[in-house]
Amino acid sequence: MRQLRAQATAAMVRAVLAGCTALVLGVLLGRTALVLLGIPLLAWALIAVTVRIVEGREEGFPAPVAVPGQRTVEEGGTTALTLRTAPGALTAITVPMQPHTLFSPRYGSLAGDGSVRLRIKARRWGRVRVGPMHTLVADALGAFRTQAELPALTIRAVPSASVLDAPVEVPTPIGVSGMHLSRRRGDGTALSEVREFRTGDRLHRINWRVTSRTGRLHTNATFTEQDTEVLIVTDTIADIIPAPWAGDDAPSSLDMTVRATAAVARHYLTAGDRVSLFDLGHLIGPVPAGTGPRQLRVLTNALARAGRDDSAMRLPRRLRTVRSGTLVVVCSPLLHKEAIAQIGVLVSHGADVIVVDTLPPSIGDISPLRGKPVRQDGTASDRFWPEAWAMRRLLRRSTVRELREAGVPVTAWEGPSSLAPVLLSLSVARSAPRMRRS
Incomplete structure (x- = not known):
């Protein structure tokens, strides 16, 4: 194990100098009090050196080792960081504060005997550095110590995959197996009708109760159960931060996009569907x-690897084609023209598109500025930015209206129950009677 060279502490140096000085002066001046004053200090220093030799620490202390508990936690989850050194050695650690991260102890500084444990809570998804x-390691008497700086560790906080309060039905199931009920009949578990036996029907589906009552062979017909393919399209072209008065915990558009994506993915993966992701930006x-x-x-x-500090402007990606009947969930603040154009391309390819609006609700809200006094020079420059966003939100309403008129539902992300009305309406529309052309 690598050793760190220890140095005498200020207390050790003071004890040796003061003890030797008192002892020499006491002998030269014949003052017994000075001799009695210097002996305990020299005895303490001698004991510290003896203990160091007995424990085999002449060369120094073992290098501290930081062992993280879990490298990946959920958003809002807690993990631990353990710092281990030599048994019996006083061990201290200090960690700089990080945004959206809570330490226990509160300020990330603590000490212990040979091992310390720092608890870390990630309040937001992403990479926590x-x-x-x-670190500081000292002997039990505080006579020798050493300091070292350990490199930073990265803990990944994945977005919490909350359970959507919504049905799992999809408008157009595509596939050969799954839990979505198809319109066509075939092998499945959902009963369609009881009819007379036909050539090719499976024998284990014979309904013996109806057969014995009618005297003719009858069988159970079922609906085919199918899965579907869900495509989640994320718009990370720009991260729209919330208004200053929204609070420190208010989510940005990227936060809402990531959380909505995780919730939708968990919802349909639990149902046995195939889920993929496509990012219009370059963060995911x-x-x-x-x-x-x-x-x-x-x-x-x-999603957790998406970099918040990546502000480089790049050309948005484009999704060229998509399978007809695919359920596409687009998470976007609906501000960039490329994202709006991509929605039109998906609709033209026959996909069932749902748009989740991830624009922070505080953007464009000027209610906190009402009644704010104007400066003495007659200007109120701090109001221009919120008012500009309010005008931009008004212009965005026309985009939302055009999407809804084109048959694309748009719903704001407000938590796990946001998609329930949209998915329920799609489920009802799927089972509604349709006019048959002659």
Whole structure:
């Protein structure tokens, strides 16, 4: 194990100098009081050196080792960071404060005997950088100590995949197996009708109760159960931060997009559907279609890797084609023309599109500015920015209205129950009677 060279502390230096000075002066001047004053200080220093030799720490202390509990936690979850050194050594650690991160102890500084445990709570998704960590190791008597700076550790906080309070039905199921009820009949568990036996029907589906009552062979006909493919399109072209008066915990458009994406992915992956992700920006990489808990982990990890500090402007990506009948959930603040144009392309390809509005509700709200006094020079420059956003929100209403007139539902993200009315209306529209052309 690597050793860190220890140095004498200020207390050790003072004890040796004061003890030697008192002892020499006491002998030269014949003052017994000075001798009695210097002996305890020298005895303490001698004991510290002896203990250091007995414990084999002449070269120094073992280098501290930081061991994180979990490298990946959910948003709002807690993990621990353990710093281990030599047994019996006084160990202290200090970690710089990070935004949207809570430490226990509160200010990220604590000490212990040979091992300390710092608890870390990630209040928001993303990459939490813990460190660099300043450590101090000293012996039990405080005579020798060493300091070291450990590199920062990165903990990944994945967005919390809340459960949507919404039905799992989709407008157009595509596939061969799943839990969505199809309009066509075939192998499944949902009873369609009881009819007379035909050539090719399976024997295990014979309804013996009806057969014995009618005297003719009858069988149970069922609906085919199908899965579907869900495509989540995220708009990370720009991150719209909330208004200053919204509070420190108010989510930005990127926060709302990530949380909505995680909730939708978990909702349909639990139902056995195939879920994929496509990002119009460059913060989240594309995730191919997959099913099951593994796909949910892949999606949440991809969302957690999105960099908040990546402000470089790049050309938006474009999705060229999509399979007809695919359920597409677009999470966008509906401000960039490329994102709005992509919605039109998806609709033209025959996809069932739902738009989740992720613009922070505080953007464009000028109610907190009402009655605010004007400056003495007659200007109120601090009001121009909110009023500009209010005008931009008014212009955006025409975009939302045009999308709804084109048959694309638009709903604001307000939590797990946001998509319930839209998905329920799609489910009702799917089962509604249709006019048959002759």
